[in-house]
Amino acid sequence: MDNFKYFKPQNFKELLNVKYDLSSAGFPLAGGSNLLIYIKEKSIRSGTLIDITSLKELRGIKKTGDTIEIGAAETISGILESKVLENELPFFSVSMRDFANPLIRNKATIGGNMADASPVADTAPPLLVLDAKVVAASKSGIREIPANEFFSGPGKNNLSKDEIIQKINIPVPERGSGIFLKLGQRKGTSISVTSVAVWIVNDSNKITGIRISLGGVAPVPIRAVNAEKAFSGKIIDENNITALAETLKEDIKPISDLRGSAEYRTAVSINLLKRAILTCLKTEE
Amino acid sequence: MGEKEYYNIKLTVNGKVVTGSVRAEISLLDFLRDNNYIEVKKGCDKGDCGACTVLIDGKATVSCLTSALQAQGKNIYTLKSLGSWDKLHPLQKAFVKYEALQCGFCTPGMLMTAKALLDTNPHPARESIKEAISGNLCRCTGYRKIVDAIEAVGRGEL
Ligand code: FES
Ligand code: FES
Numbered sequence: 001m002d003n004f005k006y007f008k009p010q011n012f013k014e015l016l017n018v019k020y021d022l023s024s025a026g027f028p029l030a031g032g033s034n035l036l037i038y039i040k041e042k043s044i045r046s047g048t049l050i051d052i053t054s055l056k057e058l059r060g061i062k063k064t065g066d067t068i069e070i071g072a073a074e075t076i077s078g079i080l081e082s083k084v085l086e087n088e089l090p091f092f093s094v095s096m097r098d099f100a101n102p103l104i105r106n107k108a109t110i111g112g113n114m115a116d117a118s119p120v121a122d123t124a125p126p127l128l129v130l131d132a133k134v135v136a137a138s139k140s141g142i143r144e145i146p147a148n149e150f151f152s153g154p155g156k157n158n159l160s161k162d163e164i165i166q167k168i169n170i171p172v173p174e175r176g177s178g179i180f181l182k183l184g185q186r187k188g189t190s191i192s193v194t195s196v197a198v199w200i201v202n203d204s205n206k207i208t209g210i211r212i213s214l215g216g217v218a219p220v221p222i223r224a225v226n227a228e229k230a231f232s233g234k235i236i237d238e239n240n241i242t243a244l245a246e247t248l249k250e251d252i253k254p255i256s257d258l259r260g261s262a263e264y265r266t267a268v269s270i271n272l273l274k275r276a277i278l279t280c281l282k283t284e285e
Numbered sequence: 286m287g288e289k290e291y292y293n294i295k296l297t298v299n300g301k302v303v304t305g306s307v308r309a310e311i312s313l314l315d316f317l318r319d320n321n322y323i324e325v326k327k328g329c330d331k332g333d334c335g336a337c338t339v340l341i342d343g344k345a346t347v348s349c350l351t352s353a354l355q356a357q358g359k360n361i362y363t364l365k366s367l368g369s370w371d372k373l374h375p376l377q378k379a380f381v382k383y384e385a386l387q388c389g390f391c392t393p394g395m396l397m398t399a400k401a402l403l404d405t406n407p408h409p410a411r412e413s414i415k416e417a418i419s420g421n422l423c424r425c426t427g428y429r430k431i432v433d434a435i436e437a438v439g440r441g442e443l
Contacts, residue, residue, distance in 0.1 A: 037332065037350065104420060
């Protein structure tokens with residue numbers, strides 16, 4: 001028999017205590033756009049919904065030194081409306097424009113999207129190329145987990161049972177430009193088939209630094225280290241870009257499912273990567 | 286063991302205070318429908334169709350994925366806040382004039398999304414309208430007439 005409880009901690013300390021006490025039976029509830037689905041689908045049958053929406057430690061988008069801090073309970077709409085992001089890191093706000101649809105953006109949160117650890121989580125590739133850190137908090141303290149090491153499998157993350165995501169820290173890059181491209185089945189659905197984010201530092205057509213991340217082509221969102229190696233230091237033109245982009249095959253492990261075959265995903269991700277890199281090189285000129 | 290817990294809830298729907306007692310996992314959609322706000326439609330019940338769209342503190346969102354208890358103390362607006370038979374809201378008039386509905390199932394949600402859009406952007410361009418309603422599915426009209434209707438209200442035609 002399904003049996004749920006609801007608890008709204010009055011402050012951050014109470015949240016950390018209750019998460020410690022309840023351990024894996026305590027589910028942080030922010031926007032609810034994932035959790036309520038799991039409850040309806042009965043993949044979660046019991047537990048306590050811990051309402052975290054109004055705790056100030058989990059809210060706000062601000063710049064401290066060279067780091068932008070985004071509270072875990074900030075919605076995607078909040079990210080899109082943030083002046084701090086618009087001014088300091090427009091790449092990240094622009095990346096969130098195609099997140100699901102406006103109705104979902106008004107409730108889905110950055111912490112929830114990361115914690116959910118979907119292979120196609122739309123916040124992940126942009127955060128991975130930005131070398132963002134997930135700030136995890138528990139009764140015993142705070143630790144930073146690199147976004148790239150945060151996921152452990154489809155729907156699984158590396159938080160311990162007593163931890164919650166407090167915020168996401170993004171170091172503001174000194175140079176470079178980024179782009180996030182995704183291929184979904186239909187505008188407005190929450191799920192993309194394949195997505196690619198790149199962050200490039202370049203000197204005209206020469207790539208001096210590059211970070212590449214993909215969603216939907218492996219059990220978790222990944223950094224494409226082989227492709228990064230292939231591209232870095234290269235002068236890019238129409239003739240060599242295809243061969244370079246094909247090194248992506250060593251990074252990805254796509255599967256076939258309802259939304260597309262493995263071959264399709266491979267071809268799509270190579271094309272998206274080429275387009276992303278060419279677009280970045282153009283905007284930098 | 287096995288005994289379900291209930292929690293007191295109090296929120297404002299269309300300007301009227303509504304109270305009740307709900308289970309932890311109840312959605313705002315089920316709470317509203319149980320309280321006779323049946324103008325809020327239940328389509329997919331998982332966030333994909335937008336039929337259940339309401340305004341929460343001015344923002345359009347899906348009530349099926351909103352926890353009722355999280356709506357505690359909030360201002361909720363449903364379709365019935367827009368207009369009545371004798372006094373239709375301009376959006377409702379436009380939907381009739383432009384034949385922006387057939388079966389009508391998507392209409393309550395579509396109208397609330399359009400209302401939230403016009404509240405923040407009174408003269409939206411077609412592209413903004415399409416973007417705004419991208420979470421509201423309509424299997425009948427093909428959307429063009431819906432966009433026409435909302436655009437007409439933005440122009441001040443109704
Ligand atoms: S019923 Fe809520 S989105 Fe379909
Ligand atoms: S009018 Fe039938 S679904 Fe829109």
